[in-house]
Amino acid sequence: MDVHAAVITRGGVARRATLRAAGFSAHHIAQAVRRGELVAVQRLWVAVPDADPYLVAAARDRVALTCVTQARRLGLWVLGETEAHVAAKPHAGEIRAVGARVHWAQPILPRHPDALIDPVENVLATVAACQPFEPALAVWESALRRGLVERGVLERLPLTMTARRLLEAANPFADSGLESFVPPRLRWLRVPIVPQAWIAGHRVDFLIGDRLVLQIDGAHHVGAQRRSDIAHDAELMLLGYHVIRVDYLQVVENWPWVQDLVQRAVAQGLHRVR
Structure with missing residues (x-):
C-alpha cells in the first residue's frame, strides 16, 4: 500500500505522525504532496485532493465535528444547523474555527489524536448541552431508533442531569x-x-x-x-x-x-x- 492509499483508508485525511508510525517516511509523504497525490493541511495533517471538506476543515482547525453537525452527518434528525459545531479539548489553547461554534467540554469518550469526528455518545452529550430540550430529544430518539447506540450503554456513561432527562424521555420508536x-x-x-x-x-x-x-x-x-x-x-x-x-x-x-x-x-x- 502506498501513502496515498493509506490516507484514503483513514477517511481521506490523516496525521503525518500516524502515517510515519505506519512505516511511511517523512520523505515519502513530502513526495506525495509534491506530486499532487496529497495536500498539506497545516503542518500536522495531509489529505487526498478530494477529501471531505468538513474533515479537512476540522484538521486545519484542530477540532472534531460534533453536536448537530455530526448528528446530521450520521443521518440523525436535526431541526436546524445554522453554523458548524466542533469540539476542542478544554485546554487546547487558541482555536481558530471561523464561523463555527466550539464546544470545549470534556468528552464522555476520550478522543484519539487522529479523531476528526466525535463518536455518537459524545455527539449526544454535546447536543444535550447545546440544544433546547425538544430538538435535542429528536436527535437522541433518532440515534436510538437507528441503533447507533444502545440505551443500556448510555445509562452506564457519566451523563449530565440534562442528558439523563433526555434519555428517560427518549422513545426509540418515534418515526420522525x-x-x-x-x-x-x-x-x-x-x-x-x-x-x-x-x-x-x-x-x-x-x-x-x-x-x-x-x-x-x-x-x-x-x-x-x-x-x-x-x-x-x-x-x-x-x-x-x-x-x-x-x-x-x-x-x-x-x-x-x-x-x-x-x-x-x-x-x-x-x-x-x-
Missing part, C-alpha cells in the same frame, strides 16, 4: 424527529398518547385517547404517498376515528395552532369511544 415534539407538548392534556399505533393495516403517528389520530406529514408526503394517506384517513373515519393531519412547518413554526386543534378535539370528546 417531529414526533419527538408532540408528547412533551401535549402531556398537560392528561390524555394517553400512543406513538406509532397500528390501526387498519397502517401505523399512525399518534393515537390520542381511543379515537383521535394525529398525523404529521413530512416532505415525502406527495404523489402516491399522499394518495395512500388520504385513503387511510378515509378508512380511519369510517371506523370511527377522527383524524387531524398537519405538516412539518405547522408543527415547527405554528405549534399553537396545532395545539389548539388537538385541545378543541379533546374538549369535544373526539378522543373517546362513543
Whole structure:
C-alpha cells in the first residue's frame, strides 16, 4: 500500500505522525504532496485532493465535528444547523474555527489524536448541552431508533442531569424527529398518547385517547404517498376515528395552532369511544 492509499483508508485525511508510525517516511509523504497525490493541511495533517471538506476543515482547525453537525452527518434528525459545531479539548489553547461554534467540554469518550469526528455518545452529550430540550430529544430518539447506540450503554456513561432527562424521555420508536415534539407538548392534556399505533393495516403517528389520530406529514408526503394517506384517513373515519393531519412547518413554526386543534378535539370528546 502506498501513502496515498493509506490516507484514503483513514477517511481521506490523516496525521503525518500516524502515517510515519505506519512505516511511511517523512520523505515519502513530502513526495506525495509534491506530486499532487496529497495536500498539506497545516503542518500536522495531509489529505487526498478530494477529501471531505468538513474533515479537512476540522484538521486545519484542530477540532472534531460534533453536536448537530455530526448528528446530521450520521443521518440523525436535526431541526436546524445554522453554523458548524466542533469540539476542542478544554485546554487546547487558541482555536481558530471561523464561523463555527466550539464546544470545549470534556468528552464522555476520550478522543484519539487522529479523531476528526466525535463518536455518537459524545455527539449526544454535546447536543444535550447545546440544544433546547425538544430538538435535542429528536436527535437522541433518532440515534436510538437507528441503533447507533444502545440505551443500556448510555445509562452506564457519566451523563449530565440534562442528558439523563433526555434519555428517560427518549422513545426509540418515534418515526420522525417531529414526533419527538408532540408528547412533551401535549402531556398537560392528561390524555394517553400512543406513538406509532397500528390501526387498519397502517401505523399512525399518534393515537390520542381511543379515537383521535394525529398525523404529521413530512416532505415525502406527495404523489402516491399522499394518495395512500388520504385513503387511510378515509378508512380511519369510517371506523370511527377522527383524524387531524398537519405538516412539518405547522408543527415547527405554528405549534399553537396545532395545539389548539388537538385541545378543541379533546374538549369535544373526539378522543373517546362513543
